[in-house]
Amino acid sequence: MTETADIVVVGGGCIGASIALHLAEKGVKKVILLEQKQLANGASGKGIGIIRTHYTHPVLAKLAQQSLQLFHHFGERFGGYDAGFHACGYFVLVGEADVETLHQVVAMHQQMGIRVDLAEAQQLQQVCGPLLDLSDVAAIAYEPDSGYGSPPQTTAALAQRASDLGAEIRTETPVLGINLDAEGRIEGVVTPQGAIHTRTVVDCVGPWARQFATQLGLEFPVTPIVEHVVVVERPTEVATVHPVVSDLINLCYIRSDAEQPYTRIGNSDPKYHAQFALSDAEQFQGQLFPDICDKLHQKLIRRCPSLTHAPITETYSGIWGVTPDYQPIIDRLDDVPGLYCAVGFSGHGYKLSPVVGDLVSRLILEPMNESVELLHLFRYRRFQENDWIKAPLSYAQARGLR
Numbered sequence: 001m002t003e004t005a006d007i008v009v010v011g012g013g014c015i016g017a018s019i020a021l022h023l024a025e026k027g028v029k030k031v032i033l034l035e036q037k038q039l040a041n042g043a044s045g046k047g048i049g050i051i052r053t054h055y056t057h058p059v060l061a062k063l064a065q066q067s068l069q070l071f072h073h074f075g076e077r078f079g080g081y082d083a084g085f086h087a088c089g090y091f092v093l094v095g096e097a098d099v100e101t102l103h104q105v106v107a108m109h110q111q112m113g114i115r116v117d118l119a120e121a122q123q124l125q126q127v128c129g130p131l132l133d134l135s136d137v138a139a140i141a142y143e144p145d146s147g148y149g150s151p152p153q154t155t156a157a158l159a160q161r162a163s164d165l166g167a168e169i170r171t172e173t174p175v176l177g178i179n180l181d182a183e184g185r186i187e188g189v190v191t192p193q194g195a196i197h198t199r200t201v202v203d204c205v206g207p208w209a210r211q212f213a214t215q216l217g218l219e220f221p222v223t224p225i226v227e228h229v230v231v232v233e234r235p236t237e238v239a240t241v242h243p244v245v246s247d248l249i250n251l252c253y254i255r256s257d258a259e260q261p262y263t264r265i266g267n268s269d270p271k272y273h274a275q276f277a278l279s280d281a282e283q284f285q286g287q288l289f290p291d292i293c294d295k296l297h298q299k300l301i302r303r304c305p306s307l308t309h310a311p312i313t314e315t316y317s318g319i320w321g322v323t324p325d326y327q328p329i330i331d332r333l334d335d336v337p338g339l340y341c342a343v344g345f346s347g348h349g350y351k352l353s354p355v356v357g358d359l360v361s362r363l364i365l366e367p368m369n370e371s372v373e374l375l376h377l378f379r380y381r382r383f384q385e386n387d388w389i390k391a392p393l394s395y396a397q398a399r400g401l402r
Helices: 014-025 058-072 096-111 121-131 151-164 206-214 292-303 349-365 370-378
Strands: 007-010 031-034 090-094 117-119 139-143 168-170 177-180 186-191 194-197 201-203 223-233 244-247 252-256 262-267 312-322 329-333 339-343
Touching (some): 007 014, 014 031, 014 151, 014 339, 014 349, 031 151, 058 096, 058 349, 058 370, 090 096, 096 117, 096 139, 117 121, 121 139, 151 168, 201 206, 206 312, 206 339, 223 292, 244 292, 262 292, 329 370, 339 349, 349 370
Parallel strands (some): 031 168, 201 339
Antiparallel strands (some): 090 139, 117 139, 186 194, 223 312, 244 252, 252 262, 329 339
């Protein structure tokens, strides 16, 4: 006898876990989440986990603001579980070319009720001590409520809460195929354990989006991109935990660890992405591309000369699913009735995951809900319509990453 489910969510990262949880919360009786390996196997597994609201597009800023509030009340909101969130503060550094843009972004955010303000170099130096060289910084913004969390821990927490509410979380269960009926509607999924009959499938496979959709005749412009992280151990004189710093001059971001004297640096320069692209997400094996870790280390030393002799304790890589405009595809796929997607988050997925789970569940269950209108910006057909997402403001070099 074929197993049945009301809704099948495919992909066990933070987005898939959040959607499964919100569906279960809204009373869907049988939600099954299928993950081909283990939870947080893809983009959610190795991210630095920055949680910020600093976006040049107001819709993204609004979604990030809503998610930030959920991270602050995560345990209260999600059954007592912990996301590993640390509200250590978030600073944005810009050079002369971006001063006016920074001022406009801050003003826009303040009008939206986001807690952010312009800051002086002295304020940043007070919390970071001798860590930073700010001689080339022309303006600074500060979000006191932002910080970072743990993507794997958050994913596990969301999945466990979903399980508590009746959702079934199945790891080591890849989707081998999608069954359609004679009219082209979703009829079920095929796994190694057999078929599951369902009329609703949610595609949350992240960097695997292009391959997943090909079998359905859909072209998803989602490219798997390898991103890199370098970790150093701070010396005793600068061992104090420091806030997250987004450096839009050197195009990188740094954060410290809460429990150990480590500083992590990641890349925010889109010019490298063509070099780090994979034709298939299955090619990702944790590999490091030549020279990028050295370049990140040099950027760290440039911004933090006090770390010149800090030993490198680790270098590692993760994988993003990146779209041409660096924004996600969140939609109901009318070409295949019963199919929904939330993929291609281009590095934004973790910080947005709590609110995206709610919105996608409403898209499925309450499509006329006013909040669902926000998702129109991220529709699948925008690429065919040549209507890419463009922010009203833009930093000189960071492009879609901000």
